[in-house]
Amino acid sequence: MNDPTPAVICRDLRKRYVTRGQPPVDALVGLDLTAQVGECLGLLGPNGAGKTTTIEVLEGLLEPTSGDVEVLGMRWGVDDEPLRQRIGISLQETRLADKLTVTETLKLFRSFYRNGCDPAEVLEVVSLDEKRHARLDTLSGGQKQRLAVASALVGEPELLFLDEPTTGLDPQSRRDVWDIIRRHKERGRTTLLTTHYMDEAERLCDRVVVIDRGKAIAVGSPSELIHRIGGELVIQFSLKNHKAVAAAEAKLFSDLPSVRDCHCDAGGFTLTVGAPHECIPALVERLSVNHLELTRLTTRHVSLEDVFVNLTGRRLTAEELADKAP
């Protein structure tokens, strides 16, 4: 973590997409980030926040409009070949050739690197050794994704870029991919991944860069970010006639003991609290005094989702935000 040369540095990254006949779209508006050697850094944000644009600029696949990028102490446009030899990339939804087998695909990718490992070894790492002679069109979504990660690992990269490695996978397949990434990290190597899954960022990443609307709005380890908003527990509840109450009395609960934050949306109220044992009895009393009836009450620990809501006032769920970047 204290390595003097970070694996990735980017400063004031800007990217403007210009399409004829349409207003320009600013996908990145001054993004800064640093990935230390050996860490797993997650770019977390909703769809259209600029995660893929950021990672593709760092991968040298996209030219930024302006800004400064340094990867493994080198620069795109100057040291492309040596850089490509030392990084591994898995793009968002690449469909590799259907008619090739798993081993054939890996041998192809292996052939591009001067140094790397035996395809058979990588297949063991990603638990695809039993499928080595299977054609790609017979693989499940999870197996294809593990192969995509394997194709990024076969050159033994110091720095691994993964763009939404687990999107669309079932829970077991997601855990399989996480294991692969953890093993890469255990060897002291750097990973930079994008995700819009909170749990993924919390479990996998040493640090998280929260990206929204083209810039980094928070950086830190998941626990740091969670502590930064001050609470330790989230109480969520909804009321009978929720809509009428919400509009008029959103502030009804913000003065309860230890409440750090109070949000209200169509789903109900969300309180971030420091001392639940003080807050919950007070909440129940407040409700009965006001003749309000609970229809639901749950508690959970503060998550990155709450950090995002706290920072932006919006939820991180993908569906709520339109795609901004192409």
Place this chain on the structure above:
Amino acid sequence: MTRYHPIFELFLCRMRMFYREPDAIFWTYGFPVLLTIGLGVAFRTKPPDKVQVAVQDAPELREIRRTLESDHSFQTLVGSVAQCEAWIRKGEADIAVLHSDGVEYRSDPTRPEAAIARLRVDEAIQRAAGRTDAVAIKDAHVTSPGARYIDFLIPGLLGMNLMGGGLWGIGFVTVDMRIRKLLKRLIATPMRKRDFFLSLIGSRMVFTIPEVLLLLVTGWLLFRVAIEGSLVNIAIVAGIGALSFAGLGLFLASRARKIETISGLMNAVMLPMWIFSGIFFSSKRFPDLLQPFIQALPLTQLNNALRAVITDGASLMSQWLPLSILAAYGFVSFVLALRWFKWT
């Protein structure tokens, strides 16, 4: 540890992707052979048509009728005068032989086959009656192989295949890889672009070999289409043609991001050549005004060179002009393709 050669691996993968795709195999190899067989059978050389002759059913013509019926070059119809006249009117007979004060030939002089029929019927009748030739004649028949329609067709189909194979085999495959983001994935590795293009073109050249052999062998086995030129010359001409169209295919595919786009582009490029470049009939049949345009089409030049080498056994040197035009097409489109090529 085994050493991995990127060009070799890329080439192998391209080969596997091709031969594991039954559709591609059929359209590249099966379809042209079926087309050759179909057209070869439809336009096979037929023996000359029989002369249709109507003979009046009259005792005086019994001898003549026997003469005509015993000759296989005549198809005789026997009936009354009225029937004979009806046959002539309807074109079912070219000539009628009637009895009136002797023998009468009745025919419609505006029909060209009537004149031939008259000559041949008269010849047969007179010869049977004892006429002899005043001058002794010896006939020599000159239906030489190489002058039939199928002999014209095979080199044309070969050219058409080399065009289709080059355009589809390179253009379609490249756009498909772009759509799959496979090109982007490849460019994200240290792969050298040169290796990618070389293996793409190289594999296409290998696919050409069975393509050419199959057509030539089918033509020879089924229709005895003779190959006058040397196989080496044919291979060189076919190779230059295949390279030229591969370059064109890569050029068309250099930016297209949709299958519809590349299909439209390729059809727009191929359509004029299907019509004008002398696949099914000679391009010389088009008016002189169009000839400069027609001769500028790469497929016209490829077909000319293939016909010269296959049918006439021409030397490579004599084909320097068409070969240079083809090579220029290939070179220019390849250079433009590399300049324009988009990986993402």
